[in-house]
Amino acid sequence: QQPVQSPQAVILREGEDAVINCSSSKALYSVHWYRQKHGEAPVFLMILLKGGEQKGHDKISASFNEKKQQSSLYLTASQLSYSGTYFCGTEQRSDSWGKLQFGAGTQVVVTP
Amino acid sequence: GAGVSQSPRYKVTKRGQDVALRCDPISGHVSLYWYRQALGQGPEFLTYFNYEAQQDKSGLPNDRFSAERPEGSISTLTIQRTEQRDSAMYRCASSDGQGSYEQYFGPGTRLTVT
Numbered sequence: 001q002q003p004v005q006s007p008q009a010v011i012l013r014e015g016e017d018a019v020i021n022c023s024s025s026k027a028l029y030s031v032h033w034y035r036q037k038h039g040e041a042p043v044f045l046m047i048l049l050k051g052g053e054q055k056g057h058d059k060i061s062a063s064f065n066e067k068k069q070q071s072s073l074y075l076t077a078s079q080l081s082y083s084g085t086y087f088c089g090t091e092q093r094s095d096s097w098g099k100l101q102f103g104a105g106t107q108v109v110v111t112p
Numbered sequence: 113g114a115g116v117s118q119s120p121r122y123k124v125t126k127r128g129q130d131v132a133l134r135c136d137p138i139s140g141h142v143s144l145y146w147y148r149q150a151l152g153q154g155p156e157f158l159t160y161f162n163y164e165a166q167q168d169k170s171g172l173p174n175d176r177f178s179a180e181r182p183e184g185s186i187s188t189l190t191i192q193r194t195e196q197r198d199s200a201m202y203r204c205a206s207s208d209g210q211g212s213y214e215q216y217f218g219p220g221t222r223l224t225v226t
Binding site: 002032034040041042043044047087089097098099100101102103104105 | 116143145152153154155156157160162167168203207213214215216217218219220
């Protein structure tokens with residue numbers, strides 16, 4: 001039931017774009033995205049809910065294709081601060097109360 | 113304001129000993145989650161609470177693991193008769209709503225069982 005993330009790792013130059021994908025074998029109610037820097041706690045980026053509502057407060061954008069049970073996170077004009085490991089967390093039901101199954105993560109390295 | 117805090121930050125214990133890990137969520141947060149995170153992996157759900165009620169404990173690996181949140185604030189995750197395979201980072205997170213809200217993670221407790 002753990003979602004599958006791809007790619008496992010990506011190296012970018014500052015200013016380049018990247019897409020991180022998260023897919024599930026089961027229907028999803030919501031997808032949550034977090035970023036974790038080395039030695040630190042995961043930090044919230046975005047929530048995408050079934051029905052199209054999106055909650056977030058960063059310049060990083062995301063999409064949620066309910067039919068394909070997939071979500072994508074878009075890193076546009078990447079900055080050095082975007083480096084870290086990105087995790088998607090999926091919720092299968094509206095009454096899951098925020099119980100998340102996290103993927104294995106995508107490591108992003110942004111170089112000058 | 114103050115974020116989620118956890119104590120101790122590091123715990124080394126001998127196999128067979130019991131350990132108690134504490135989580136102090138953000139004040140007023142309704143929901144509290146416990147995760148275990150292996151190196152290089154995403155957080156693995158263990159259990160969660162809404163107020164003082166434990167809503168789901170399906171992620172607890174076995175009956176040596178238990179958690180409580182008696183007054184709906186601070187929570188304790190207890191591992192009895194620790195084994196080497198219990199070594200991991202244990203994180204808690206809290207959120208200010210019931211359901212799909214952003215979760216604020218604590219710094220974690222690094223548990224090492226020798």
